[in-house]
Amino acid sequence: MNHPFLQALENIYPAERILTRDAQLLPYESDALTAFNTKPGAVVIPLDEAEIIATVRLCHEMAVPFVARGSGTSLSGGSLPIADGLVIGLNRLNRIKRLDPQQRIAVVEPGVVNLHISEAAQPYGLYYAPDPSSQSICTIGGNIAFNSGGAHCLKYGMTSNHVLGMKVVLADGAVTQFGSESLEGVGIGPDVIGLFIGSEGLFGIALEITVRLMPQPERYRTVLAAYDDLGRAGDAVSMVVASGLLPGAMEIMDRLAIKAAEAAVNAGYPDAEALLIVELEGEAPQVEAEFEQLNAIIEESGAFEARVAQSEDERMRIWKGRKSAFSAVGRLSPDYIVQDGVVPRSRLGEALLEINALKGKYGLDVANVFHAGDGNLHPLILYDGREPGALHKAEQLAGEILALCVSLGGSITGEHGIGMEKRDYMPAMFSEEELDLMQALRRAIDPKEIANRGKMFPGSEAPALTLQGMHPLERQGVISRE
Amino acid sequence: MNHPFLQALENIYPAERILTRDAQLLPYESDALTAFNTKPGAVVIPLDEAEIIATVRLCHEMAVPFVARGSGTSLSGGSLPIADGLVIGLNRLNRIKRLDPQQRIAVVEPGVVNLHISEAAQPYGLYYAPDPSSQSICTIGGNIAFNSGGAHCLKYGMTSNHVLGMKVVLADGAVTQFGSESLEGVGIGPDVIGLFIGSEGLFGIALEITVRLMPQPERYRTVLAAYDDLGRAGDAVSMVVASGLLPGAMEIMDRLAIKAAEAAVNAGYPDAEALLIVELEGEAPQVEAEFEQLNAIIEESGAFEARVAQSEDERMRIWKGRKSAFSAVGRLSPDYIVQDGVVPRSRLGEALLEINALKGKYGLDVANVFHAGDGNLHPLILYDGREPGALHKAEQLAGEILALCVSLGGSITGEHGIGMEKRDYMPAMFSEEELDLMQALRRAIDPKEIANRGKMFPGSEAPALTLQGMHPLERQGVISRE
Numbered sequence: 014m015n016h017p018f019l020q021a022l023e024n025i026y027p028a029e030r031i032l033t034r035d036a037q038l039l040p041y042e043s044d045a046l047t048a049f050n051t052k053p054g055a056v057v058i059p060l061d062e063a064e065i066i067a068t069v070r071l072c073h074e075m076a077v078p079f080v081a082r083g084s085g086t087s088l089s090g091g092s093l094p095i096a097d098g099l100v101i102g103l104n105r106l107n108r109i110k111r112l113d114p115q116q117r118i119a120v121v122e123p124g125v126v127n128l129h130i131s132e133a134a135q136p137y138g139l140y141y142a143p144d145p146s147s148q149s150i151c152t153i154g155g156n157i158a159f160n161s162g163g164a165h166c167l168k169y170g171m172t173s174n175h176v177l178g179m180k181v182v183l184a185d186g187a188v189t190q191f192g193s194e195s196l197e198g199v200g201i202g203p204d205v206i207g208l209f210i211g212s213e214g215l216f217g218i219a220l221e222i223t224v225r226l227m228p229q230p231e232r233y234r235t236v237l238a239a240y241d242d243l244g245r246a247g248d249a250v251s252m253v254v255a256s257g258l259l260p261g262a263m264e265i266m267d268r269l270a271i272k273a274a275e276a277a278v279n280a281g282y283p284d285a286e287a288l289l290i291v292e293l294e295g296e297a298p299q300v301e302a303e304f305e306q307l308n309a310i311i312e313e314s315g316a317f318e319a320r321v322a323q324s325e326d327e328r329m330r331i332w333k334g335r336k337s338a339f340s341a342v343g344r345l346s347p348d349y350i351v352q353d354g355v356v357p358r359s360r361l362g363e364a365l366l367e368i369n370a371l372k373g374k375y376g377l378d379v380a381n382v383f384h385a386g387d388g389n390l391h392p393l394i395l396y397d398g399r400e401p402g403a404l405h406k407a408e409q410l411a412g413e414i415l416a417l418c419v420s421l422g423g424s425i426t427g428e429h430g431i432g433m434e435k436r437d438y439m440p441a442m443f444s445e446e447e448l449d450l451m452q453a454l455r456r457a458i459d460p461k462e463i464a465n466r467g468k469m470f471p472g473s474e475a476p477a478l479t480l481q482g483m484h485p486l487e488r489q490g491v492i493s494r495e
Numbered sequence: 496m497n498h499p500f501l502q503a504l505e506n507i508y509p510a511e512r513i514l515t516r517d518a519q520l521l522p523y524e525s526d527a528l529t530a531f532n533t534k535p536g537a538v539v540i541p542l543d544e545a546e547i548i549a550t551v552r553l554c555h556e557m558a559v560p561f562v563a564r565g566s567g568t569s570l571s572g573g574s575l576p577i578a579d580g581l582v583i584g585l586n587r588l589n590r591i592k593r594l595d596p597q598q599r600i601a602v603v604e605p606g607v608v609n610l611h612i613s614e615a616a617q618p619y620g621l622y623y624a625p626d627p628s629s630q631s632i633c634t635i636g637g638n639i640a641f642n643s644g645g646a647h648c649l650k651y652g653m654t655s656n657h658v659l660g661m662k663v664v665l666a667d668g669a670v671t672q673f674g675s676e677s678l679e680g681v682g683i684g685p686d687v688i689g690l691f692i693g694s695e696g697l698f699g700i701a702l703e704i705t706v707r708l709m710p711q712p713e714r715y716r717t718v719l720a721a722y723d724d725l726g727r728a729g730d731a732v733s734m735v736v737a738s739g740l741l742p743g744a745m746e747i748m749d750r751l752a753i754k755a756a757e758a759a760v761n762a763g764y765p766d767a768e769a770l771l772i773v774e775l776e777g778e779a780p781q782v783e784a785e786f787e788q789l790n791a792i793i794e795e796s797g798a799f800e801a802r803v804a805q806s807e808d809e810r811m812r813i814w815k816g817r818k819s820a821f822s823a824v825g826r827l828s829p830d831y832i833v834q835d836g837v838v839p840r841s842r843l844g845e846a847l848l849e850i851n852a853l854k855g856k857y858g859l860d861v862a863n864v865f866h867a868g869d870g871n872l873h874p875l876i877l878y879d880g881r882e883p884g885a886l887h888k889a890e891q892l893a894g895e896i897l898a899l900c901v902s903l904g905g906s907i908t909g910e911h912g913i914g915m916e917k918r919d920y921m922p923a924m925f926s927e928e929e930l931d932l933m934q935a936l937r938r939a940i941d942p943k944e945i946a947n948r949g950k951m952f953p954g955s956e957a958p959a960l961t962l963q964g965m966h967p968l969e970r971q972g973v974i975s976r977e
Contacts, residue, residue, distance in 0.1 A: 115737075115841065116839070116841060173686065183932065187928045187931065187932065188928060189926065189928040189929045189932055190926070190929065191929070193904055193905075193906070201693075201906060201907070201908060201912075201913060201921075201924060201925075202693060202694060202695065202913065202933055202951060203689075203690045203691075203693065203694040203697070203698070203933060203936060203937075204655065204686065204689035204690055204692065204693060205690075205929075205932065205933070205936075206689075207685075207686035207688075207689030207690065208685045208686055208687075208689065208690050208936070209685075210686065211683075211684060211685060211686055212684060212685040213684065215685070216685070228739050255597075257710050257778065296739065296784070296785075296788075298780075298781075298784030298787075299780075299781045299784055299785070302778070302780030302781050302784060303778075303781070305780075306778075357598070357675075359597065359598060422675055423675075424675070424683060425683070426683060430683075431683060431684065442683060443683075444671065444672070446669045446670060446671040447671045447672065447673070447687075449669065450665065450669065450671055450687065450940070451684055451685060451687070453939040453940060454685060454687075454690070454936055454939050454940075455685075456939065457935040457936050457938065457939035458932070458935060458936075469684060
């Protein structure tokens with residue numbers, strides 16, 4: 014990193030909050046897309062928004078690329094630094110500045126951990142709805158960058174449905190506010206909040222975020238249905254959707270995923286080809302009315318067994334199995350690739366059949382764990398990295414699954430984002446005109462392309478990655494060892 | 496209009512679809528903001544998207560400003576032409592290209608009338624939810640430009656919540672697509688659909704729109720509650736909101752509005768200071784459970800009378816009064832100004848008290864009819880234009896109501912938009928940085944600012960209005976005689 018820039022940083026930060034030594038930089042070289050690492054030029058640790066603003070203005074002036082980083086949980090490499098660029102570490106901006114139970118809002122800093130908002134709202138019977146699996150560690154700033162969802166976002170939507178207002182510093186240093194403190198205040202002119210949320214850090218950094226809080230559900234009803242056929246479980250999801258029911262969560266696991274979950278936490282799941290978990294939530298009378306309807310659908314769908322959680326303990330046990338399945342797959346295979354794709358819910362059955370056929374074609378096992386309610390597939394492709402060519406095959410299979418998602422009218426990512434991982438897949442989803450439009454909007458705000466440079470767009474100036482000990486094919490940026 | 500441009504149009508359109516004679520232009524000189532009219536240079540009537548695209552490209556090339564127009568129902572002057580500019584009339588693009596009851600989507604052209612979608616979906620038990628009062632005439636293209644809502648948008652949201660995908664021609668002539676045919680396909684990168692919806696035509700023209708259809712509610716429960724105090728009706732709304740109930744509609748009328756409605760349609764409303772209409776809708780068991788809860792709230796709120804519609808006829812009669820109140824105010828006063836503002840729902844009571852005080856200050860009557868559920872006020876300020884200074888007073892009062900909305904954390908428009916009418920109020924809502932950001936985004940797509948030039952932004956190149964027979968104060972663009 015060039016000296017004048019470092020000197021200028023010293024006008025903003027005391028020396029102990031400018032990290033430049035190798036040992037200090039190490040934790041910032043990678044994120045949850047662990048196959049990649051790059052050494053940034055420096056890391057700064059701001060304590061308030063004035064320091065963030067001054068930093069972004071300096072970067073803009075001196076054309077130094079930066080990435081804002083919370084806990085570094087991005088699975089697509091969204092918080093990877095660019096070589097010799099700046100990392101702005103936001104974990105110290107972790108204050109809940111205000112919580113208004115009557116207005117049902119919280120005003121928070123970008124480094125606040127997702128779960129901490131719900132914990133603070135709990136005494137008032139409120140919670141913050143979006144629940145990514147990493148919610149006990151990931152931060153709101155990152156949730157905004159990737160429009161994060163979670164198992165329980167089926168009913169109430171992703172981050173974009175829960176942010177009412179934001180104060181941001183744009184990539185060119187301008188400070189501005191969008192939205193307001195109430196749902197009613199939003200809505201004049203172009204939806205700039207929507208533009209910002211999900212833009213993977215390309216437009217700037219959120220300094221202060223107003224989120225809405227929701228009343229905690231009064232009642233849950235959690236049903237675990239077992240099928241001897243994966244397609245039938247998929248069809249059951251279509252039937253629930255067609256009925257007009259809107260559960261809080263709707264998840265499917267296939268045989269291999271069930272096996273992994275059992276091995277890990279002994280969840281007591283039935284022996285089945287597929288499990289469907291449907292959770293209803295809301296006011297008690299409404300949930301009970303829906304529950305009756307759901308039972309009829311599950312019976313009609315051909316489940317050979319259906320269990321209803323009789324206590325909060327049983328409910329937690331069902332969820333523990335589901336939530337551990339992901340990491341537990343590691344027990345079944347030395348290596349695996351997790352893929353993140355989306356298909357329209359009405360085509361879930363088709364997608365599962367095709368993935369099955371691909372397993373045969375490549376001679377590899379695939380475990381399926383997914384948010385069925387919103388068509389978000391997470392196939393886990395198992396391989397043994399010690400076998401020559403195995404990674405290559407697994408990678409090809411992963412690519413075919415993404416192509417399948419696109420061909421069925423879905424998407425190459427449901428919640429992990431594009432980041433570094435999938436930027437080369439963007440042309441499969443978007444035309445040149447569409448990509449040009451996104452770039453034009455970006456350059457309108459960031460003419461020097463300093464904000465999270467190298468992410469999202471194919472062929473954009475690539476970050477000079479320091480690729481240590483990687484398989485050559487991993488360098489294409491489309492796979493992860495996670 | 497300059498000759499070379501007209502000549503070039505002849506390469507796209509046959510002569511009978513290029514209107515240039517005064518008599519032909521007359522219907523396009525004004526919209527529902529009737530105080531304004533301007534003569535465009537020409538009107539073209541495309542029959543398909545290829546003609547629209549060719550027209551926009553020509554406008555871009557020759558730097559000729561254009562406005563896309565459906566039925567011209569904008570209350571803020573959003574479809575007013577610019578003097579000597581081009582009007583692109585979209586009423587002939589009125590095809591429903593596809594309706595898929597299983598996927599619950601319709602693919603439509605921009606000139607399709609809002610209500611026609613629901614009519615086409617009716618045989619399948621489906622409907623298109625957003626219901627602006629003008630829904631029997633207004634078009635989807637305009638609904639997108641203004642992110643239109645309606646009385647029944649409380650539960651299911653505005654236009655932006657119901658558009659899944661769009662094909663658009665941008666102001667620079669590029670043709671692109673956003674979104675997909677399913678909820679699951681949306682969500683990579685910046686939300687360009689959100690940017691486009693509500694942007695009042697600044698970014699281009701929607702060529703093809705995929706909307707989602709919803710199942711028709713199985714059951715309605717419509718309650719009419721009468722209060723001897725307007726503030727108490729406002730508080731009842733806060734109580735419903737706080738209870739977690741989410742009605743399909745929640746409307747308030749004050750004494751003067753009730754009087755107007757009675758005079759017009761003899762709705763049989765009780766004699767009261769305020770009426771609150773709450774309509775529950777959805778699956779029967781859920782609605783019945785909610786209905787019990789609602790009854791308890793209405794009782795607790797101090798209503799001196801509460802009626803429940805016992806038949807569809809009674810329900811329609813309640814709504815007929817509400818829907819006619821707006822225009823019926825004309826029976827009580829020779830002239831009136833309708834204002835459109837928003838306050839947070841929790842501050843409704845305060846807002847009504849303040850408006851009451853303003854009535855006294857100006858010695859003018861104000862009738863209040865509003866979408867209470869989303870805090871959207873529609874105060875109608877009555878005055879007699881023949882009295883010297885009356886319009887001026889009415890206009891000042893209208894301005895004070897908008898200022899009040901902003902100071903309470905609300906907005907200067909709930910659903911009518913900025914258009915010509917309120918562009919000078921934008922600095923009351925937005926900082927210079929915010930306006931700069933919107934302009935930067937606009938210029939990224941429309942460097943020549945040809946798409947709906949003169950709207951939304953204060954101090955932007957003003958359309959040379961032909962102001963005929965107007966009070967000088969009306970020329971400021973903040974009031975309407977509607």
